[in-house]
Amino acid sequence: AQTVTQSQPEMSVQEAETVTLSCTYDTSESDYYLFWYKQPPSRQMILVIRQEAYKQQNATENRFSVNFQKAAKSFSLKISDSQLGDAAMYFCAYRVGGSEKLVFGKGTKLTVNP
Amino acid sequence: DAGVIQSPRHEVTEMGQEVTLRCKPISGHDYLFWYRQTMMRGLELLIYFNNNVPIDDSGMPEDRFSAKMPNASFSTLKIQPSEPRDSAVYFCASSFGGGQADTQYFGPGTRLTVL
Numbered sequence: 001a002q003t004v005t006q007s008q009p010e011m012s013v014q015e016a017e018t019v020t021l022s023c024t025y026d027t028s029e030s031d032y033y034l035f036w037y038k039q040p041p042s043r044q045m046i047l048v049i050r051q052e053a054y055k056q057q058n059a060t061e062n063r064f065s066v067n068f069q070k071a072a073k074s075f076s077l078k079i080s081d082s083q084l085g086d087a088a089m090y091f092c093a094y095r096v097g098g099s100e101k102l103v104f105g106k107g108t109k110l111t112v113n114p
Numbered sequence: 115d116a117g118v119i120q121s122p123r124h125e126v127t128e129m130g131q132e133v134t135l136r137c138k139p140i141s142g143h144d145y146l147f148w149y150r151q152t153m154m155r156g157l158e159l160l161i162y163f164n165n166n167v168p169i170d171d172s173g174m175p176e177d178r179f180s181a182k183m184p185n186a187s188f189s190t191l192k193i194q195p196s197e198p199r200d201s202a203v204y205f206c207a208s209s210f211g212g213g214q215a216d217t218q219y220f221g222p223g224t225r226l227t228v229l
Contacts, residue, residue, distance in 0.1 A: 043225075045207070045220035045223075046220075100211060102159065103159075
């Protein structure tokens with residue numbers, strides 16, 4: 001069974017600094033997709049960034065970027081120039097190609113200190 | 115678009131009562147998902163539909179849980195009878211399936227408390 005592991009239950013960062021959240025996954029599939037979702041205190045799950053496994057180039061969305069290491073099955077999220085509004089739970093998620101099922105990690109709580 | 119709409123946002127009920135959670139997906143989306151979030155188990159997929167048809171209900175915890183999608187714009191998740199261990203946040207999400215990295219859009223969730 002596919003699993004997603006986020007080894008950092010909590011992280012903190014100073015405003016304007018950079019922070020990296022870790023995620024590893026276990027799969028035997030070659031066709032899959034990876035996602036980072038953000039859940040602020042409002043509870044709404046918001047897609048931050050996604051990566052197709054067949055793409056070698058790391059995905060980037062403004063201040064958010066990923067470091068996708070396929071061989072190591074690692075998918076970390078880097079947040080640059082952290083802002084107070086980035087404070088939230090961050091969930092890494094995996095979906096195998098051809099399936100609609102998302103498997104989530106347990107999440108990392110990010111605190112941004114002013 | 116208004117996004118995925120869920121109601122109620124909060125529900126408090128007593129053990130043994132029937133609970134119905136409602137969801138309106140984003141117009142045009144053909145996939146609908148129900149998730150449950152708890153501290154212990156994180157986010158779990160309960161069931162999902164494609165074009166109103168249940169595709170995978172392997173995550174439904176037991177027979178007390180049932181889900182329906184009578185049309186493309188409405189789905190319900192029912193718990194009967196409810197138990198304290200059902201207390202959780204229940205999310206509905208929808209997506210437009212197409213074989214690519216389809217994004218699931220989540221509703222605001224329903225926080226259920228069973229006393």
